[in-house]
Amino acid sequence: MAQLVRRNQALLSEEEKKQLVAAIWQVKSRGSYDDFVKSHVTGADAYHHVPTFLPWHREFTRLFEVALPTSSGTQLALPYWDWTGSDNPWSESFMGGNGREEDDRVMSGPFAIANGWNCVDPSREIPSYLRRQFGAGAPHLPTATDVSTCLAMTPYDSEPWEGVSQSFRKSMEGVITPNIHNMVHRWIGGNMDLASSPNDPVFWLHHANVDRLWAQWQRQHPDQTYLPQSGGPPGQNVGDLMPPWSGVRVSAVLDHHRLGYVYDTENPTAQGDRMCPGDTLRGGDSIGSGDGRYRLVYETDGNLVLYQDGERTPRWSSGTQRRAPGMCVMQMDGDLTIDDADGQRVWSLGTDGHGNRLRLTEEGALEVSGLSGEVAWRSTHQVMA
Numbered sequence: 605m606a607q608l609v610r611r612n613q614a615l616l617s618e619e620e621k622k623q624l625v626a627a628i629w630q631v632k633s634r635g636s637y638d639d640f641v642k643s644h645v646t647g648a649d650a651y652h653h654v655p656t657f658l659p660w661h662r663e664f665t666r667l668f669e670v671a672l673p674t675s676s677g678t679q680l681a682l683p684y685w686d687w688t689g690s691d692n693p694w695s696e697s698f699m700g701g702n703g704r705e706e707d708d709r710v711m712s713g714p715f716a717i718a719n720g721w722n723c724v725d726p727s728r729e730i731p732s733y734l735r736r737q738f739g740a741g742a743p744h745l746p747t748a749t750d751v752s753t754c755l756a757m758t759p760y761d762s763e764p765w766e767g768v769s770q771s772f773r774k775s776m777e778g779v780i781t782p783n784i785h786n787m788v789h790r791w792i793g794g795n796m797d798l799a800s801s802p803n804d805p806v807f808w809l810h811h812a813n814v815d816r817l818w819a820q821w822q823r824q825h826p827d828q829t830y831l832p833q834s835g836g837p838p839g840q841n842v843g844d845l846m847p848p849w850s851g852v853r854v855s856a857v858l859d860h861h862r863l864g865y866v867y868d869t870e871n872p873t874a875q876g877d878r879m880c881p882g883d884t885l886r887g888g889d890s891i892g893s894g895d896g897r898y899r900l901v902y903e904t905d906g907n908l909v910l911y912q913d914g915e916r917t918p919r920w921s922s923g924t925q926r927r928a929p930g931m932c933v934m935q936m937d938g939d940l941t942i943d944d945a946d947g948q949r950v951w952s953l954g955t956d957g958h959g960n961r962l963r964l965t966e967e968g969a970l971e972v973s974g975l976s977g978e979v980a981w982r983s984t985h986q987v988m989a
Contacts, residue, residue, distance in 0.1 A: 608669070608681035608865040609872045610812055613698075614691030615881045615936070615959040616683055617975045621698045625714045627672040627680050628805050638724045640668055641802045643848060645727050648799035650847070655761045655832060655840045657777045658818050659854045663846065665811045666863055668802075681865060684812035687745040687788055699806045700734075708735035708794045715805055725800035734804060735794030742790040750782035755821050761831045765840060772821055772828075776814065785814050816867045819860050823870075830858055871933060878963040879934040887929035891964055898968040902932045906944060908951075910983065912968055919968060920983045924951045934962055938980075940972065955981045 616624075631637045644664065651660035665682065672680045685693050693699040700713015710733065715721040717733035724730075754775040761773040768780060778786025788810050789796045795803040802808070822828075833842050842855050857863060866872045868882030874891050875883075885891070885902035892899045897913045906927035910920040928945035935941055938960030940953040959975040970983035 606875050607861070607872065608679060609868055609875075609880070609883075610681045610816065610865055611683050611868045611880065611882070612689075612691075612936075613683035613685050613693050613809055614689060615868070615975070617959070617977070618697065621695075624672075624680060624683065625698065628808075629714070630673045631668075631671050632721070636671055637802075640664075640671075641724055641800050642726050644802050645725065645799045646848070650839065653766055653777065653779060655765055655773060655830070655836065656844075656846060656854055658773060658814070659830070659857045660846050661811050662815050662818070662857050662860065662863075663849065663852055665808060665815060666857075666865070668808055669865070682808050682812045684816050684867070685806065685809035686813055687810075688748040688751055693806060693809060699809070701736075702738045703734075703736040703794055705737075707731075708737045710734040710736055710794075723795055723800070723803035725798065725803070727799060730795070730798070730800065736796070736804070737793035739791060740793040741797055742787045744787075745791050746782065746784045746787055750784060751817065753782050754784050755817065755824060758825055758828050759831055760828055765832065765836050776817065776821075784817070785810075815860065816869065819867060820869070822858075830854065868936075871931065874934070877965075878961055879940070880961045881934055881936045881938070881959060883934045885932040893964045893966045893968065895966045897966065898964055900964050900970065902929060902942075904929055906930075906942070906950070908932055908942060910964075910968070910970060920970060922951050934960070938972075938974070953981065 647660065651657055669682045674680065694701045696712050698713065700710050700715050703710045710716050715734050721734055722732045723734055754772065757770065757772045757775055759771055762769045762771045770780065774780045775782055776784050778784060789801060792806065795801060796807065830842050832840060838844065844854055846852050846854060871882060871884040873889055874885055877891055877894050879891065887902060887904040890899050890901040898910065900910050902908050905925045906929045907925035908922035909918040911918055922942060924942050927950050930943040930945045930947060932942045938957035939955050940962055941949060942951040944950050953972065955972045957974045957980055960972050960980060962970060962972050964970055971979050972981040973979045
């Protein structure tokens with residue numbers, strides 16, 4: 605079974621953003637969205653400012669992702685919002701914008717009150733409309749330096765488990781500086797500054813990024829493990845259950861790959877008929893056209909080759925054979941590149957553009973197009989030796 609790929613929201617096409625918005629609305633319309641909000645409020649004291657903050661929210665975010673309805677039979681993946689980048693999700697067609705100065709009311713976007721979005725909170729009375737006030741609770745979002753400093757910290761957590769000490773989890777959550785997670789909630793303000801913060805759909809993009817950074821920390825520190833292993837407060841040890849879910853232990857969510865998803869920053873294997881930013885082909889990997897007549901193969905001799913079914917002569921080739929294969933990657937900057945086994949760049953298509961993706965069409969052509977759908981490059985059906 606193919607893994608879901610969680611991608612940077614900045615690299616989603618308008619159509620992909622519309623699909624996500626429609627899916628979130630469907631969860632809301634059938635009533636289960638409010639159940640997620642209430643579950644977060646109920647778990648606020650038990651799973652914040654404690655070691656299980658990251659495992660609990662990993663499972664919470666995953667369950668919401670599973671609740672999203674499929675699009676054309678395909679399960680949607682949650683995107684993440686990298687707050688250190690310049691591209692934000694506050695467009696009219698996606699997450700909407702800031703709230704009004706007088707009452708924080710969000711007036712734009714799919715989740716404005718004019719479109720019927722309402723907020724709930726079982727612990728207190730709150731306005732029914734979505735609220736934001738950018739910069740009211742924190743002067744800025746986490747910077748790249750803040751994130752790098754946090755990712756360099758070890759161990760995962762340390763005693764006092766529910767107090768102040770130097771550890772990765774405490775920095776990532778925002779108990780100590782650099783304050784990562786909490787600063788984002790406070791900078792957005794409004795509903796995001798409450799225990800009922802999932803009322804704001806940007807909550808899911810925010811927590812997908814928190815989870816991505818935890819996964820990155822795990823890769824950077826393979827000798828480090830979740831703490832406490834034992835002897836910690838009830839519910840916080842690696843073998844303990846995490847209510848409200850029956851049968852879900854902390855240990856079960858430590859490896860996100862086993863939960864069925866990866867991030868585009870992990871160079872996931874390309875699937876279907878396309879390569880999106882971050883997607884990778886390794887020696888022997890391939891993608892195929894929708895009708896199965898054509899296949900793009902990164903061969904074990906290091907050559908990227910386009911074949912028609914039943915033919916041995918390639919229709920197109922990168923001409924990089926006789927190089928030990930490393931990776932063929934659709935780069936985040938929009939270029940398709942090949943590095944050999946030594947990590948040396950041996951070929952580049954030469955395209956660049958925000959969010960470019962490559963597709964193998966049913967006509968047997970390779971197309972690189974941007975987020976607008978405009979084709980930046982198209983292969984010719986000639987052998988390139």
